[in-house]
Amino acid sequence: MALIRCENVSIGYEGQTVVHDLSFEVGENDYLYIVGENGSGKSTLVKSLLGLKAPSKGKIELGDGLKLREIGYLPQQQDVRKDFPASVYEVVQSGNLGSRGFRPFYTAADKKRVRENMELLGIRDLEKQCFCDLSGGQKQRVLLARSLCATKKLLLLDEPVTGLDPIVTQEFYQLIYQINKESKIAVVMVSHDIESAVKYASHILHLQETALFFGTAEEYKKSEIGKEFLGGQSACLKN
Numbered sequence: 001m002a003l004i005r006c007e008n009v010s011i012g013y014e015g016q017t018v019v020h021d022l023s024f025e026v027g028e029n030d031y032l033y034i035v036g037e038n039g040s041g042k043s044t045l046v047k048s049l050l051g052l053k054a055p056s057k058g059k060i061e062l063g064d065g066l067k068l069r070e071i072g073y074l075p076q077q078q079d080v081r082k083d084f085p086a087s088v089y090e091v092v093q094s095g096n097l098g099s100r101g102f103r104p105f106y107t108a109a110d111k112k113r114v115r116e117n118m119e120l121l122g123i124r125d126l127e128k129q130c131f132c133d134l135s136g137g138q139k140q141r142v143l144l145a146r147s148l149c150a151t152k153k154l155l156l157l158d159e160p161v162t163g164l165d166p167i168v169t170q171e172f173y174q175l176i177y178q179i180n181k182e183s184k185i186a187v188v189m190v191s192h193d194i195e196s197a198v199k200y201a202s203h204i205l206h207l208q209e210t211a212l213f214f215g216t217a218e219e220y221k222k223s224e225i226g227k228e229f230l231g232g233q234s235a236c237l238k239n
């Protein structure tokens with residue numbers, strides 16, 4: 001079965017439905033971009049995928065042995081306190097908290113995973129530095145390494161390039177693409193950037209309360225909705 005399967009899902013706040021009759025799935029090794037304009041329901045859907053908000057209708061199922069606490073989640077920038085006085089190593093290590101459970105100490109395997117993920121993201125030489133002293137791009141790499149410690153199967157990234165300059169943004173996209181391809185970790189990325197979606201994604205969910213489109217990136221490029229959104233001057237949805 002797919003890692004995530006959403007079937008006819010509706011989600012709302014106080015009786016007001018903001019996501020309606022949505023169906024899609026995320027398979028092993030998929031790279032799904034969820035795109036849509038402001039207020040189209042992307043963050044609400046993320047909350048439900050993380051088990052933080054129950055759908056009012058339909059069901060969200062996890063498959064292939066995936067557990068909620070094994071989803072590596074990188075929240076939107078404003079949700080993360082970026083000034084806390086912890087070292088880079090400690091921030092990455094905290095990604096192991098979910099799997100540590102009630103054990104008082106981290107295991108050798110936990111520490112190995114921290115080192116491997118710091119290596120993968122090119123931040124090994126920063127490990128003793130205070131997180132608060134890093135640049136925006138370095139902070140995002142650290143937080144991505146932290147999310148990777150939490151998962152072997154699925155990363156869920158909510159607008160991870162907000163506030164990064166264009167060069168660092170492209171580097172970050174490349175990194176995520178590489179992780180998806182080489183580490184065989186499925187990625188779900190919320191984004192306003194349709195141009196990068198068709199460049200990197202295997203699948204696209206274009207959300208506007210419901211699915212305007214769900215399918216492969218190739219199919220999206222050929223679809224009416226894809227042509228409409230990609231054909232304009234800018235391939236960025238309003239943000």
Ligand SMILES: Nc1ncnc2c1ncn2[C@@H]1O[C@H](COP(=O)(O)OP(=O)(O)OP(=O)(O)O)[C@@H](O)[C@H]1O
Nearest residue numbers: 013014018036037038039040041042043044045239
């Ligand atoms: N806690 C809440 N209580 C009530 N309504 C909410 C709440 N959070 C979001 N909404 C409403 O749900 C709708 C979808 O919001 P959501 O944040 O999911 O959209 P989004 O696609 O993530 O937007 P953005 O791109 O701006 O982050 C909006 O109309 C929003 O006002």
